[in-house]
Amino acid sequence: MIPIYIGYDPRESRVLDVARWSAYRRTSTPLQIQPLVLKDLEAQGIMKRPMVVRDGKLWCPISEAPMST
Numbered sequence: 001m002i003p004i005y006i007g008y009d010p011r012e013s014r015v016l017d018v019a020r021w022s023a024y025r026r027t028s029t030p031l032q033i034q035p036l037v038l039k040d041l042e043a044q045g046i047m048k049r050p051m052v053v054r055d056g057k058l059w060c061p062i063s064e065a066p067m068s069t
Contacts, residue, residue: 008035
């Protein structure tokens with residue numbers, strides 16, 4: 001089984017559905033698709049990079065760049 005991790009934003013749940021469908025459609029190998037939810041990663045201490053919100057979007061003050069999945 002091949003693990004695949006996909007960033008997930010609950011405001012855009014259809015995006016995960018499309019990515020999952022596309023991955024399954026393109027392989028006959030069993031897949032284990034795991035959505036990565038930012039709040040869960042923070043709660044588990046996995047996501048330690050600082051984040052701020054600028055103009056309604058997540059922003060990384062270290063790289064001075066917008067953050068996305």
